[in-house]
Amino acid sequence: MSSSNNSIKKTLGVALALCIVCSVIVSTAAVALRPTQQLNQELDRKSNILQVAGLYEPGVDVNQVFKDKITSRVINLETGEYSEELDPETFNQFDASKDPASSRTLSGDDPAGLIRQENFSTVYLVGDAENPNEIILPIRGQGLWGLMRGFLALKGDGNTILGLSYYDHSETPGLGGEVDNPRWKAQWDGKKIYDYSDSEMQPEIRLVKGGADSEYEADALSGATLTSRGVTNMLQFWLSEAGFAEYLARFHDNTQGDA
């Protein structure tokens, strides 16, 4: 080996050239793959909505089933009315929650730890959109390690839970990560949110340690008190008047809930 190739200058030059080539490759790959990643995220979101709605089967064309079975609408969270201006195809509520023009600060009353809340939300309806069989609501809130995002599926009465499913969280597998355990998820079917004999539309549903013994209670995750508290908090927040309570009130007399 010639001694000139061992000079510090040449070594640094090769290292620098290698760094530049690698960073160009990584950046190009990141930019080129972004549309594919976005499509896959969208597919994953749709597939989660179908799963919580009980409409998913392995091998199905997720986009097609979603198109055939689900109607997406955007609602005004304050009034509970449908928005005619916002297109559910393009409206992104996570982006909206970061924009001061389309969200509000949650100071003092933020049990789900969101800091900001969007003014509008997408909802997903199964069956006749005016008289749906199922209503699927996006919910999110802080767990122990970070934000948990999921969907809550309700019967057409807007009060009976069909399922709760998280598609994005960073809870510990075996502890808070048990929110993904099919056995834990199975308990949600039939649980109730509001006690209509109470005049307030305050959600009653919560996780409890040591065994749920009413239709307003579900079993907490064992060894994961903090994740369980996060799940209760986000359910209570999103089902309160700050969330979907105004919207869900319109389904109170919907007989689809008895189906």
Ligand SMILES: Cc1cc2nc3c(=O)[nH]c(=O)nc-3n(C[C@H](O)[C@H](O)[C@H](O)COP(=O)(O)O)c2cc1C
């Ligand atoms: C490495 C590690 C990971 C943990 N992950 C979670 C978790 O995902 N969710 C949670 O609630 N608690 C988690 N914990 C436990 C909490 O620190 C706390 O002990 C627990 O929530 C208490 O729950 P328990 O009263 O049901 O035992 C974790 C602890 C350790 C050491």
